[in-house]
Amino acid sequence: DIQMTQSPSSLSASVGDRVTFTCRASQSINIYLNWYQQKPGKAPQLLISAASRLQSGVPSRFSGSGSGTDFTLTISSLQPEDFVSYYCQQTYSTPNTFGQGTKLEIK
Amino acid sequence: EVQLVQSGAEVKKPGESLRISCKTSGYSFTNYWINWVRQMPGKGLEWMGTIDPSDSYTNYSPSFRGHVTISTDKSISTAYLQWSSLKASDTAVYYCARAHTSSDAFDFWGQGTMVTVSS
Numbered sequence: 001d002i003q004m005t006q007s008p009s010s011l012s013a014s015v016g017d018r019v020t021f022t023c024r025a026s027q028s029i030n031i032y033l034n035w036y037q038q039k040p041g042k043a044p045q046l047l048i049s050a051a052s053r054l055q056s057g058v059p060s061r062f063s064g065s066g067s068g069t070d071f072t073l074t075i076s077s078l079q080p081e082d083f084v085s086y087y088c089q090q091t092y093s094t095p096n097t098f099g100q101g102t103k104l105e106i107k
Numbered sequence: 108e109v110q111l112v113q114s115g116a117e118v119k120k121p122g123e124s125l126r127i128s129c130k131t132s133g134y135s136f137t138n139y140w141i142n143w144v145r146q147m148p149g150k151g152l153e154w155m156g157t158i159d160p161s162d163s164y165t166n167y168s169p170s171f172r173g174h175v176t177i178s179t180d181k182s183i184s185t186a187y188l189q190w191s192s193l194k195a196s197d198t199a200v201y202y203c204a205r206a207h208t209s210s211d212a213f214d215f216w217g218q219g220t221m222v223t224v225s226s
Contacts, residue, residue: 042219094154
């Protein structure tokens with residue numbers, strides 16, 4: 001199985017900050033990397049697919065990059081509604097695997 | 108409008124059987140795979156398996172193979188996740204989610220079904 005490692009597991013930041021999360025795959029996954037946002041008690045929502053493709057309706061402050069084994073999700077200017085959890089996922093091979101998640105907290 | 112609407116919360120005893128559902132609408136059911144994802148209390152997301160509704164091909168995570176069964180009913184555009192013998196460790200929220208192919212991201216999700224297994 002491909003292991004996905006997210007860092008950090010939690011992050012404290014302030015409204016307006018620029019933050020970057022990292023996701024590392026245990027082997028190359030090309031660009032088969034997706035990012036999801038999950039609010040408490042809600043289903044995950046797809047933010048970015050194929051490493052850098054922003055989904056329709058997702059604010060442009062979100063961006064993704066990377067290929068191979070190393071990927072990043074950047075939020076350019078944090079808004080109050082962004083302080084939730086984020087997961088990466090590889091769909092290069094099955095079993096599809098998720099990272100353990102990053103919880104973004106207000107400083 | 109694409110919608111995946113899951114069945115309601117369940118409370119079961121260990122050893123009981125259960126089937127939960129994911130009713131889809133707003134798109135061609137056979138054109139998208141349905142995935143099931145587990146989230147145990149306070150934990151992360153785990154992919155359980157997937158089904159191609161066009162031919163009922165299934166692919167399970169080794170962690171769940173043999174313990175759950177994924178199926179569909181094309182006539183009512185609904186996918187199912189079932190257990191024949193529940194364990195307390197099956198207590199979790201279960202999500203269905205669609206993907207265009209087995210390599211694509213999960214673009215629409217159900218609202219989740221909470222399953223509680225307790226004696």
